Amino acid sequence: MVWGVGVAVIEAVGLRKEFRNSVVAIDNLDFSIPSGGVYGFLGPNGSGKTTTIRCMLGLIKPSAGSVRLLGEDSSKSLRSVIHRVGALVETPKFFPTFGGRKNLRMFAQVAGLPNSEVDRVLEIVGLGERGGDSFGSYSLGMKQRLAIAATLLKDPEVIILDEPANGLDPAGIVEIRQLIRQLGESGKTIFVSSHQLGEVQQTCDHVMIISKGRLIQSGSVEELVALGQGDSQIITIDRPHEAADILNAQGYQATVIDAATVTVAVDGSKAQAINETLAANQLFLRGLRAQESSLESVFLELTEGEGSL
Amino acid sequence: MRLFRAELTRFWTRRMTWIVLGVTALIMVFVVGISFTRTSSEAPPEGAVPWTVDEGCLEDFSSGEIQLETGSSGEFTDEDIELFCRTWTGDPDKRFWAVSMLGEKSWFQETESGFGPSEGRPAFDTWSDYIEFRESQPVETMTIDGVEYQGSQEPLLGFLSGPGVFYLILAVILGGSFVGAEFRAGTMENLLLWEPRRVRVILTKFAVGFVSSALMVALALGFLTGLLSLLASVNGTFQAVDGRFWRDLVLVILRVSVTAGLFSILAMSVATITRHTAAAIAAVLGWFAVSNILIELVAKWFRPFELFVNALAFFGKGEPFSYVPTGRGWDFTAFHHGYLVAGLYVLAWTLIPAAIATVVFAKRDLT
Numbered sequence: 070m071v072w073g074v075g076v077a078v079i080e081a082v083g084l085r086k087e088f089r090n091s092v093v094a095i096d097n098l099d100f101s102i103p104s105g106g107v108y109g110f111l112g113p114n115g116s117g118k119t120t121t122i123r124c125m126l127g128l129i130k131p132s133a134g135s136v137r138l139l140g141e142d143s144s145k146s147l148r149s150v151i152h153r154v155g156a157l158v159e160t161p162k163f164f165p166t167f168g169g170r171k172n173l174r175m176f177a178q179v180a181g182l183p184n185s186e187v188d189r190v191l192e193i194v195g196l197g198e199r200g201g202d203s204f205g206s207y208s209l210g211m212k213q214r215l216a217i218a219a220t221l222l223k224d225p226e227v228i229i230l231d232e233p234a235n236g237l238d239p240a241g242i243v244e245i246r247q248l249i250r251q252l253g254e255s256g257k258t259i260f261v262s263s264h265q266l267g268e269v270q271q272t273c274d275h276v277m278i279i280s281k282g283r284l285i286q287s288g289s290v291e292e293l294v295a296l297g298q299g300d301s302q303i304i305t306i307d308r309p310h311e312a313a314d315i316l317n318a319q320g321y322q323a324t325v326i327d328a329a330t331v332t333v334a335v336d337g338s339k340a341q342a343i344n345e346t347l348a349a350n351q352l353f354l355r356g357l358r359a360q361e362s363s364l365e366s367v368f369l370e371l372t373e374g375e376g377s378l
Numbered sequence: 379m380r381l382f383r384a385e386l387t388r389f390w391t392r393r394m395t396w397i398v399l400g401v402t403a404l405i406m407v408f409v410v411g412i413s414f415t416r417t418s419s420e421a422p423p424e425g426a427v428p429w430t431v432d433e434g435c436l437e438d439f440s441s442g443e444i445q446l447e448t449g450s451s452g453e454f455t456d457e458d459i460e461l462f463c464r465t466w467t468g469d470p471d472k473r474f475w476a477v478s479m480l481g482e483k484s485w486f487q488e489t490e491s492g493f494g495p496s497e498g499r500p501a502f503d504t505w506s507d508y509i510e511f512r513e514s515q516p517v518e519t520m521t522i523d524g525v526e527y528q529g530s531q532e533p534l535l536g537f538l539s540g541p542g543v544f545y546l547i548l549a550v551i552l553g554g555s556f557v558g559a560e561f562r563a564g565t566m567e568n569l570l571l572w573e574p575r576r577v578r579v580i581l582t583k584f585a586v587g588f589v590s591s592a593l594m595v596a597l598a599l600g601f602l603t604g605l606l607s608l609l610a611s612v613n614g615t616f617q618a619v620d621g622r623f624w625r626d627l628v629l630v631i632l633r634v635s636v637t638a639g640l641f642s643i644l645a646m647s648v649a650t651i652t653r654h655t656a657a658a659i660a661a662v663l664g665w666f667a668v669s670n671i672l673i674e675l676v677a678k679w680f681r682p683f684e685l686f687v688n689a690l691a692f693f694g695k696g697e698p699f700s701y702v703p704t705g706r707g708w709d710f711t712a713f714h715h716g717y718l719v720a721g722l723y724v725l726a727w728t729l730i731p732a733a734i735a736t737v738v739f740a741k742r743d744l745t
Contacts, residue, residue: 088743120745127574128567128744147574156571162564166393178384179572219568 077101078227078258079125083134086120086282094120096282097134102260104226107253109273109290110262111364113372117282118262119159122231126156139227152180155220156229161212165205169196169215172204173222180223190218195244209236217245228252231262246272270294270364280372293367302340304331305356306347315350316343332360381573385586394555395594398548402598410605414613436460505623520710522702527712530699539630539694543666545598546641546689549591550662553642556587558655567744576740580650584732587646592639599631633693633721640728641689647728647735682714688723696720 084098095117102108112118123129125136127147136143139150163172173187191200194214199207207215213236220228233249234242242265249272253259263269269276270290277287286293306312309325316323321343322334333343337359344354360366389395439459518529560566566579573579610616641662649658666686673681681687682698691698698720699711715723 123743123745126571128570130741130743151572151574154571158567158571160564162568164388164559164563164565167391171391175384175388176568176572178387179381179569181380 077137078104078139079260080137081121081124081134082137084121084124084131084136085133086117086124086129087132094282095124095131098279098282098284100277100284100287102258104258105253105256106274107249107259107261107272109269109276110260110279111266111269111276111368112262112279116279116372118279119231120282121279122156122158122229122260122262125229126154126158128158152223153226154229155223155225155227156231157216157220157233158229158231160235161216163204163212163215163219166203168201168203169207169211169218170200172215173200173219176219177222182222186222186224190221191215193221193248194218210238210241213237213245214241217248225257227258227260229260232264233261234263234265234268242268266363266365266368276364278368278371286367286371290364294364296367300334300336301360302333302335302337302343303356303358303360304333304343304347304354305329306331306352306354308352311350312347312352315347315352319346329355381578381582382586385582386590389556389586389590392556392559394559395552395590398552399594399598402548403601406598406602406605410602410609413606413609504620505626506620509622509626517713520702520704520712522704522710527702527710530697530711530713539634542634542637542690542693543686545595545634545638546686547663548598549595549638549642550645550659552591552594553587553645554649554658554662555655556590556642557583557646557649558653558658561649561653562655570744577736580736580739584643584646587642588639591642592635595638596631596635599634603627603631630693630695633695637689637693637721637724640724643728643732644685647731650735650739651731678709683723685724685727688720688727691720692717692724698723 079100079102081098081100084095085093086095087093098117098121110118110121120129121136124131125138125143127143130144138147139153141147141150163169167175170187170191173190174184177184177187188197188200191197194217196211196214196218199211204212204215213233217230217233220230230249234245237245246268249259249261253272253274261269261273273290275287275289276293278285278293286296303326304312306329309327309329309331313323313325313331316331316333321339324332324334326332333339335343340357340359344357347354436459520527520529560569569579570576645658645662648661649655652658652661669684669686673684678701682700684698687698690696695717697716698714700714701709702712704710
């Protein structure tokens with residue numbers, strides 16, 4: 070699956086990872102991500118998102134297939150491109166007794182970057198004043214900010230973020246969302262794995278959904294949301310069980326949701342017919358509306374409620 | 379080089395490094411403080427020759443106040459009595475701190491009978507005299523089943539090299555925690571996002587651990603030397619200290635430091651394989667605890683090859699011995715190899731696990 074036009078900055082071909090306990094985390098995964106924009110990477114817990122990211126970054130060797138990052142095979146020649154890639158994998162990992170600034174300075178030293186770069190990225194993530202405090206004393210949100218600062222330190226072309234909003238408060242989530250958007254608009258390629266589907270919907274241009282290690286859907290956010298629209302009508306009514314029985318007897322697929330709500334799996338063109346059928350049985354609607362689709366509903370439908378987010 | 383500098387910075391800014399260094403300094407101050415209380419400023423007068431015969435002791439013998447029991451060696455000669463009065467009177471710490479630092483226990487010539495030695499030894503005016511005497515001693519040999527075996531010298535049991543296991547423990551803690559902390563905090567993964575060449579990463583860590591642990595132990599031993607110099611200047615003497623003494627002292631510090639550095643690599647290797655600091659420390663120190671028992675009970679042949687035996691021999695300038703059954707109910711301890719070869723054995727004990735750790739680290743998934 071290729072989005073847009075341009076050179077692929079991340080490309081997986083027949084990617085497979087089977088662990089020693091015979092668990093297949095990724096199964097024949099193919100995707101290609103062109104340069105620029107924000108790409109969401111969704112999947113239930115255990116679907117293989119983090120394993121895929123680890124394969125991209127050379128932390129895990131694929132059992133078969135390959136991942137290329139900026140044109141280089143991740144398991145062989147990552148060295149020549151690693152300075153163009155910033156990444157946050159799962160939880161923020163730093164030395165707990167070192168200050169945030171000191172942790173970043175160590176990485177800056179490895180990359181030959183000046184200390185002024187460390188101060189710059191700390192300011193970006195709002196940790197300028199707390200940079201001297203030990204990492205162990207940081208809140209989860211601050212740790213997450215520091216990890217994001219570390220990914221920005223190299224001023225990378227490609228940024229891979231695994232659950233960047235974990236532990237952030239609502240204001241922090243908004244800040245990170247804005248930061249990701251800014252970075253995406255500046256021409257960088259952002260690859261974001263997230264559990265927060267609402268955030269992904271607001272932040273990403275494109276989304277890829279995997280389940281059980283396999284790609285099940287990908288496309289622009291609008292395309293994916295459109296997949297779930299117009300397929301269900303929500304009825305508000307006083308006697309939902311009677312209504313559902315009548316509709317089911319007429320060949321509809323009606324389901325009672327709660328004491329006043331029934332969903333019917335039909336598109337909007339059948340709304341009048343439903344109303345007439347129920348009225349003919351002395352059941353009068355208090356409301357009828359099309360069920361709004363969201364990335365979340367599409368995700369749940371595509372993954373068949375396979376696991377929690 | 380940038381990675382080396384970054385790792386070096388991390389090593390020397392770790393809290394653990396300074397805690398270990400601080401605790402070590404406190405222990406040394408404590409030990410030397412006790413030595414202060416056990417010595418006195420009533421040292422031999424300036425210009426006095428150490429180990430001179432105590433005239434009062436000789437008078438006690440002549441008056442019959444002190445009598446020696448006759449042991450298997452027969453009658454005691456006047457020379458034996460004179461030697462007794464040299465070695466068993468007074469407190470040597472007051473007189474000759476250099477000897478207490480580097481001298482061997484046999485300076486006191488303990489024998490089974492509890493009294494004088496069966497062989498005479500001269501008094502030594504300088505450290506060089508002592509070393510020359512030691513090196514001039516004939517080597518004991520024994521022919522068993524037609525094979526001539528050479529006896530083995532015990533290592534120096536001096537103040538610096540004697541408690542060498544303590545310095546090795548320091549190095550094991552420093553090395554094991556240096557790498558183990560990376561796996562605990564997950565920072566190894568972070569580092570690989572900046573330098574993906576794993577072999578380079580782990581070899582750099584080994585190099586930094588080696589250099590830093592060796593330097594730290596050298597610093598600790600230098601500090602101890604300073605404390606002992608202070609002790610000697612107050613309650614002792616530098617009289618017999620000569621150029622050779624200082625050269626030997628530096629060489630002992632160098633050998634202990636290098637050995638500590640190698641032990642640090644050993645601990646880092648185990649920590650890399652097990653991904654755990656405690657496992658690394660437990661493995662090395664556990665081996666130290668049981669190795670001697672295992673050797674004595676089931677694998678006497680293994681003694682000359684054992685890690686700690688070779689380490690202690692290397693920095694104590696001793697000779698790891700092997701057991702040779704005599705067929706008379708006891709074993710002869712025969713020379714197996716010298717202290718420099720012992721150093722090579724320690725190197726092998728270090729490099730083999732380091733090579734395994736490097737391969738494991740290069741191949742293993744970081745999950």
